[in-house]
Amino acid sequence: MNASAASIAHDAHGHHGPVLQYQPGLPLSRGKLIMWLFLSTEIMFFAALLGSYVVLRFGAAVWPKPHHVHLSEPIGAFNTFVLICSSVTVVLALEAARANKRSLAKIWMLTTLILGGLFLGIKAYEYSAKFSHGIYPAAPRGLIYERPDLYYGSAVRARLSDPAIIEQMKELDARPESELTAEEVTGRRRLAQVREMAMAVDQQAFDLAVIADQVMPLPNEAAGGHGHGGGLNETFSWLQLPIVIPGGNMWASTYFLLTGFHAVHVIVGLIVFSILLLYELGPKHAGMIENAGLYWHFVDLVWIFLFPLLYLF
Amino acid sequence: MSTPNPNETTASHGPVTEPGPLAESRAGGGSTSAEHPAGHGDESHGGLGLYLAVFCALCFLTTMSFFTYSSYWPWRDEPQVGWAFMMAVSCTKALLVVLFFMHVLWEANWKYVLTIPAAMMAIFLAIMLIPDVGLRNRMVAQERALHMARPADLLLLERAANAAEGESHHAGDHDH
Numbered sequence: 001m002n003a004s005a006a007s008i009a010h011d012a013h014g015h016h017g018p019v020l021q022y023q024p025g026l027p028l029s030r031g032k033l034i035m036w037l038f039l040s041t042e043i044m045f046f047a048a049l050l051g052s053y054v055v056l057r058f059g060a061a062v063w064p065k066p067h068h069v070h071l072s073e074p075i076g077a078f079n080t081f082v083l084i085c086s087s088v089t090v091v092l093a094l095e096a097a098r099a100n101k102r103s104l105a106k107i108w109m110l111t112t113l114i115l116g117g118l119f120l121g122i123k124a125y126e127y128s129a130k131f132s133h134g135i136y137p138a139a140p141r142g143l144i145y146e147r148p149d150l151y152y153g154s155a156v157r158a159r160l161s162d163p164a165i166i167e168q169m170k171e172l173d174a175r176p177e178s179e180l181t182a183e184e185v186t187g188r189r190r191l192a193q194v195r196e197m198a199m200a201v202d203q204q205a206f207d208l209a210v211i212a213d214q215v216m217p218l219p220n221e222a223a224g225g226h227g228h229g230g231g232l233n234e235t236f237s238w239l240q241l242p243i244v245i246p247g248g249n250m251w252a253s254t255y256f257l258l259t260g261f262h263a264v265h266v267i268v269g270l271i272v273f274s275i276l277l278l279y280e281l282g283p284k285h286a287g288m289i290e291n292a293g294l295y296w297h298f299v300d301l302v303w304i305f306l307f308p309l310l311y312l313f
Numbered sequence: 314m315s316t317p318n319p320n321e322t323t324a325s326h327g328p329v330t331e332p333g334p335l336a337e338s339r340a341g342g343g344s345t346s347a348e349h350p351a352g353h354g355d356e357s358h359g360g361l362g363l364y365l366a367v368f369c370a371l372c373f374l375t376t377m378s379f380f381t382y383s384s385y386w387p388w389r390d391e392p393q394v395g396w397a398f399m400m401a402v403s404c405t406k407a408l409l410v411v412l413f414f415m416h417v418l419w420e421a422n423w424k425y426v427l428t429i430p431a432a433m434m435a436i437f438l439a440i441m442l443i444p445d446v447g448l449r450n451r452m453v454a455q456e457r458a459l460h461m462a463r464p465a466d467l468l469l470l471e472r473a474a475n476a477a478e479g480e481s482h483h484a485g486d487h488d489h
Binding site for chain 2: 095
């Protein structure tokens with residue numbers, strides 16, 4: 001077939017020699033085809049992550065409420081808005097490039113880059129809020145215990161027996177009341193109670209729950225507020241006592257895995273956009289912008305599902 | 314609709330096709346995809362107005378799913394209603410992004426070849442996790458049950474919180 005094709009082409013353009021031309025299998029360019037193939041593998045990648053999350057969450061006996069793990073719904077909603085805006089700007093960049101409005105395309109591309117950076121910044125702020133509460137995906141930094149049981153009690157005792165902490169507590173006890181804030185005064189009183197209860201010989205199950213509540217109270221959903229103020233860990237940041245969040249360890253693992261992989265995708269997208277900014281964004285490079293845009297919309301798509309699943313469920 | 318019909322060209326010209334619909338012939342080799350096959354027609358479908366309309370719809374839908382979090386949401390006691398609502402909203406948003414921003418609405422039929430198998434495998438993947446992962450707490454080793462959080466733990470913590478709240482109120486009264 002190729003031979004006959006060559007001969008026909010040869011006949012048609014005698015002096016050009018044989019020119020082989022092929023019909024593409026699909027009515028789209030190679031770059032776009034490969035991007036779509038890549039995206040279909042990405043669909044399965046995130047389906048595995050999201051599917052495992054949903055199955056783990058609904059199979060768990062207890063799953064923490066968003067407020068138990070210090071998630072802020074308005075921040076999540078704002079991040080959704082930021083990503084949607086960036087999706088629009090990348091589409092507008094493509095349209096501008098196709099219309100040969102190069103500088104306009106560049107402005108839209110730069111806006112997309114800034115919005116992506118804003119998303120990452122907000123995400124980093126959220127991560128730091130988790131870390132400051134001792135919510136990490138794993139030990140040794142993670143302070144989460146599943147239930148206020150004997151293991152939790154012994155972990156609290158171990159922390160309170162740490163020489164550095166004993167030193168800090170001595171310092172706190174020595175300070176006159178006039179030097180302390182009102183919060184620190186009540187905190188000191190509560191810390192003394194907790195120490196007494198943690199070291200007590202005739203400890204009851206309820207005592208351990210009281211200790212957990214004093215260290216980091218779980219906000220009361222029904223009251224809509226944040227319980228009775230911050231716990232000891234918040235008043236004294238050096239304390240870092242173990243905390244109790246039922247289901248918190250599995251929550252932390254899934255949350256950091258899902259949002260982490262999504263953030264990695266955002267970072268890759270930003271790198272691609274930075275490279276695109278080096279080019280003249282005219283019709284010649286519209287295909288590149290389109291492919292980068294397809295990837296970026298997919299990243300947006302994943303967040304569209306992540307936001308309600310993580311923040312509102 | 315506007316896709317080139319390869320059969321027709323093949324029939325009239327033999328195995329050689331017209332140079333028109335070839336992306337490679339004009340792209341000049343290495344570049345990923347400089348231009349699209351003529352007649353494929355995915356240049357400027359939407360226009361600013363359509364994209365802004367989709368953007369407004371997306372913002373509205375985000376507000377709707379955020380609405381379930383507000384105190385005006387009437388089904389606060391039945392979270393399942395909110396979950397179903399939010400998933401419906403998310404699927405609608407995903408559909409809008411895929412159809413308009415990713416231009417799938419204007420693509421030829423190849424879109425089904427790529428998206429439907431991937432979507433089906435994604436769904437089966439999640440379903441296959443149910444027996445081993447989703448139902449993992451039906452049969453639990455005693456050792457694991459010892460360390461597992463249970464709803465009773467939440468109740469215990471709640472009782473402790475209420476006791477502490479009562480105490481702090483009491484202390485507050487005492488101060489005054």
